Amino acid sequence: MPVAAIPPLIIDCDPGVDDAHALFAAIGARQRLGLEAVTVVAGNVGLGFTRANALRIRDATGLDAAALPIHAGCPAPLTGGTTDAADIHGQDGLDGAGLPPSRGDVEPAHAVTFLIERLRRAAAQGRPVRLVTLGPLTNLAAALILAPDIVDGLLEVRAMVGSAARGNITSAAEFNAFVDPEALDRVAAALDVPDDVAPRLHVYGLTLTHTVCADAAEIARYAALGTVPGRAIAGMLGAYLSRHRTPPLPGMGGAPADAAPLHDPCVIGHLLAPDAVAGVDGRMTVVLRGPARGQTLASFGDGAPAAGRARDVRVRWMVDGDAAALMAALRDAVADCDPV
Amino acid sequence: MPVAAIPPLIIDCDPGVDDAHALFAAIGARQRLGLEAVTVVAGNVGLGFTRANALRIRDATGLDAAALPIHAGCPAPLTGGTTDAADIHGQDGLDGAGLPPSRGDVEPAHAVTFLIERLRRAAAQGRPVRLVTLGPLTNLAAALILAPDIVDGLLEVRAMVGSAARGNITSAAEFNAFVDPEALDRVAAALDVPDDVAPRLHVYGLTLTHTVCADAAEIARYAALGTVPGRAIAGMLGAYLSRHRTPPLPGMGGAPADAAPLHDPCVIGHLLAPDAVAGVDGRMTVVLRGPARGQTLASFGDGAPAAGRARDVRVRWMVDGDAAALMAALRDAVADCDPV
Amino acid sequence: MPVAAIPPLIIDCDPGVDDAHALFAAIGARQRLGLEAVTVVAGNVGLGFTRANALRIRDATGLDAAALPIHAGCPAPLTGGTTDAADIHGQDGLDGAGLPPSRGDVEPAHAVTFLIERLRRAAAQGRPVRLVTLGPLTNLAAALILAPDIVDGLLEVRAMVGSAARGNITSAAEFNAFVDPEALDRVAAALDVPDDVAPRLHVYGLTLTHTVCADAAEIARYAALGTVPGRAIAGMLGAYLSRHRTPPLPGMGGAPADAAPLHDPCVIGHLLAPDAVAGVDGRMTVVLRGPARGQTLASFGDGAPAAGRARDVRVRWMVDGDAAALMAALRDAVADCDPV
Amino acid sequence: MPVAAIPPLIIDCDPGVDDAHALFAAIGARQRLGLEAVTVVAGNVGLGFTRANALRIRDATGLDAAALPIHAGCPAPLTGGTTDAADIHGQDGLDGAGLPPSRGDVEPAHAVTFLIERLRRAAAQGRPVRLVTLGPLTNLAAALILAPDIVDGLLEVRAMVGSAARGNITSAAEFNAFVDPEALDRVAAALDVPDDVAPRLHVYGLTLTHTVCADAAEIARYAALGTVPGRAIAGMLGAYLSRHRTPPLPGMGGAPADAAPLHDPCVIGHLLAPDAVAGVDGRMTVVLRGPARGQTLASFGDGAPAAGRARDVRVRWMVDGDAAALMAALRDAVADCDPV
Numbered sequence A, B, C, D: 001m002p003v004a005a006i007p008p009l010i011i012d013c014d015p016g017v018d019d020a021h022a023l024f025a026a027i028g029a030r031q032r033l034g035l036e037a038v039t040v041v042a043g044n045v046g047l048g049f050t051r052a053n054a055l056r057i058r059d060a061t062g063l064d065a066a067a068l069p070i071h072a073g074c075p076a077p078l079t080g081g082t083t084d085a086a087d088i089h090g091q092d093g094l095d096g097a098g099l100p101p102s103r104g105d106v107e108p109a110h111a112v113t114f115l116i117e118r119l120r121r122a123a124a125q126g127r128p129v130r131l132v133t134l135g136p137l138t139n140l141a142a143a144l145i146l147a148p149d150i151v152d153g154l155l156e157v158r159a160m161v162g163s164a165a166r167g168n169i170t171s172a173a174e175f176n177a178f179v180d181p182e183a184l185d186r187v188a189a190a191l192d193v194p195d196d197v198a199p200r201l202h203v204y205g206l207t208l209t210h211t212v213c214a215d216a217a218e219i220a221r222y223a224a225l226g227t228v229p230g231r232a233i234a235g236m237l238g239a240y241l242s243r244h245r246t247p248p249l250p251g252m253g254g255a256p257a258d259a260a261p262l263h264d265p266c267v268i269g270h271l272l273a274p275d276a277v278a279g280v281d282g283r284m285t286v287v288l289r290g291p292a293r294g295q296t297l298a299s300f301g302d303g304a305p306a307a308g309r310a311r312d313v314r315v316r317w318m319v320d321g322d323a324a325a326l327m328a329a330l331r332d333a334v335a336d337c338d339p340v
């Protein structure tokens, strides 16, 4: 499509090993993808780390604040509690990356303020923004609390979040949904559409991401790129694999034990390779209370309903992916990062 | 094993097409299985129908009340609400069976009273009972409410209930668990054991039963038995298949669209063919509130915990089955029913 | 009214100091009240104690099993958990009563079985029973679980339970409601009636009972009776007062600090002095979950609704009492107990 | 106290009849009270109306944006739902006030952005702000979501919210708490302090405000002031009384049927007459789910605990007021408004 037709892209994330991987790929393909800005939120690690990590990643690609502004957002979920995943991503969130501290800084505007202003401008210009979220959805939910009208400036939200079957941080819930289920529920409700309209919330959950896994051979390919981003990704995935072996779930499939599911990169991979993921339209209910807190109940056109009186909103479930095509697209994009 | 070592067997059920199938097989093998009595509960259809159906099934095998006493139990779940599955099993619960009304009657004692007396006797005699439940667990839960000491008379409970992944009546919940989640929670808590003791509650959920499906060929084999039970099963499965095609769930496996999952028979099949099902010890939390009501959150030895503050009790998850072996064992047992 | 018109009375209780007081008064007036039987349940103390205490109280009035049969019921709430109030009522539940162990025993039939049989007989005879409940409502709820048809044998249920404002065991919940809210909810739902029918569930909650308090002078009047029941009541209330001083709640009224609220006796007092309590018809919702668990939300004809999606059932709130008249009626009835 | 010692005062409100009354009094005494700014939120009526009403009230006192800046905040509660009280306050929220549309406008900065910047400045200067909230607490909660550090700039929050006993919009919940319980819970948690520290959240609930009621005589006194604010208050209270007669709650006290409870003015009245209200330190739990949603469970030093696992935070319950002193202080302050 002509450049003029590319919607502006903002990535909201909580780097995090897989966020870093996704960001390197998005930066490598930033012109094709229309990448304009990055916002960060607390999630895999605290906001101090996710902010610092976003800056370290930008440095590693040779970009500066003018080329890719970064805004820091909310330091805790809507309810004020906290959960992190430092056991998976390492103390600073980028274990194994070998990236130095950043020389740069984030923009003065809070991510929520930035999102409100940018999306209002998008609505005014009739050129709505594509938002990719790779962490808890606190920033977008907070922006909607202050200014619900910003939905008019959103083309769509593609979120790495949830699962149509089992979870990972609990047996019911995926990490990003579990950390701030109220935020996910708020965003989903704001983006709801009637049944005859294409869903505006695209859910890239564990059902998809557990089928897109990097093994030792894939890690070696990144190392072989010989670039700072390539080596960083190889180092992080290696550290990840050494720490986190997905246990086999009897009778339930899942990722192989010696490969790392590439959660966040799946969303960027799909933008790079539009045919590599198939979705199915359905509905999602976010469980807010009880032992299943953070679960994303999934229903499909002809399946059992996601019962109950909670909000059941229309989404597109991304459930089938061509893992090889996604991984190749990601690798190529990372290879396109400018040499530092 | 020697006959003396066979534990007494009681089957609590809500017939229902698949209960009928299971009962025919259990009656055919009643001496091998130590089958003593049947109790019925509201579930697939109302108690008036489940009681009548249990009697019709007994008649079809030529047995009488002396050979197989039947006790009627609770007409509604613990909380008093009701849900049925007449859309699946037909108005009277045995659509397609072609069985005439019964000439017999149930015993005067309420199923709950019977269970309390029988289990107390079992405890006093040091010969605990094996209980198989094929419907909502209301009867056993009510017995535990009146007399919690009866756990001492229970060897184990093998329950067709729940799912370690998705549900069927809602995207989260399996039917038996959904109809009376408070009962399942009560029973599970009463049967909880420490981590170093073998679980006393064995859960045969959809994860297993969706892999044991009867297709047209299997139905033909039942018809070919030429007996009343064989023709009844063939008729019911045929009607079931004509009414209920399991929809394909994108990216999630599940039963083939043109075959009927044999939920309840799986438990009896496993008693008949002990090597045909593999279980894994873990824990289960029953979701009582919210949109996931009736869900059975599953955790395994090395998987993600079934998080939250609810009761998380030790169970054995039956997750892998040899469908051919189970179906053959069931068929052989049905063939052994006495000619009427 | 003529004796023939007196409905049969059954008292379900968990003695307990105030249950004992209520039982002595009811036994003293047993012919006027039509008292037939007593059932006991776990509550203030465990079932072992409440059963023993009911027998000790019967002994102290010179009655035997033929004159007043006692049936033991459920040893724990519907969900299986337990809460007691031994800190208020003493280790054995009758601290200060000075009553010896009983020589008698309870009937062989479980209280739930007894209630089912008696209420079915009442329905068949067209002579429905008045049930007074002075403890958690587990027994009646369990009977309804086994046999919902028994509502036809119930004239009305008069329950000491709940509060139209603040609670006592928590700031939201009264003790009997808190111990088994699922039972109260089940009973209330079973007794619900349309808005143009007189409520069948009469709620004697803290709003009433906190206005009917015994002080030192009232205690002295019981001691002056010179009978075993009189001295037992004086001893129990004295011990109660020495242990439990109701704290003043700023700005919220409530019982005086040096007087004991006569919770359970209020119901019997009202039967003895029908003009001494005024009720108002309204609705009640039982809170089952969260920090307000066990609360009984009250709405009146023209007040704010008891909002939410929970069961909101029609009840009569007993809210205004003539404390002096109630206490005089109770004292007179206790004085009428036969000398032992 | 010397002027230098007066903490800066910000009033967050949702005018609303009683907010208008409170604002007129606060503006009349603005120098004594240190009033700096007003923020508005959706509540009694939608944000469009509450914003317009705050401007109309400012106009009626002859002030302009320089003297009293007004910032518009969130148009809906944190979860995105809405509830209003237009049945009480009239279609535009100020029924009966007779105030013309405003000539002025609100500040460009969102109330949440303003609060964050002002409170951070307060923290930096060591001169923390006193915040009075007279509506749902959405604005402050949203500010805490974006920037939890702003608690350091808060001296205290005095909130008209909740009840230590019954509610008004439901039998359990007061209006401001019911509209956004998640916001109240978030604010309360952020302001929690250890038991040996004076509470920072002062709760002016229905327990107090139902004892401070304006009758016809009080309304006449406002009319007699002969000023625009006086006539507006008289007009609004008259319209309120004609529309909303508090029903008598049997056995439960409450406001007289022919007088209007002055909810919001109580907080300002207390600032004007510090001895006219007595508080008691205790704890508060906000009920977020179920039929009691929005209830504020109250416990006091020596009362029953606000049970459960929810957040139970330290607050000061304002429970006893000198109604005459409060009403006199309010009237005097309104009389001090500059003539327009």
Ligand SMILES: [Ca+2]
Pocket: A013, A014, A015, A016, A018, A019, A043, A044, A134, A135, A264
């Ligand atoms: Ca992430």
Ligand SMILES: [Ca+2]
Pocket: B013, B014, B015, B016, B018, B019, B043, B044, B134, B135, B264
């Ligand atoms: Ca069944």
Ligand SMILES: [Ca+2]
Pocket: C013, C014, C015, C016, C018, C019, C043, C044, C134, C135, C264
């Ligand atoms: Ca009692």
Ligand SMILES: [Ca+2]
Pocket: D013, D014, D015, D016, D018, D019, D043, D044, D134, D135, D264
């Ligand atoms: Ca207000």
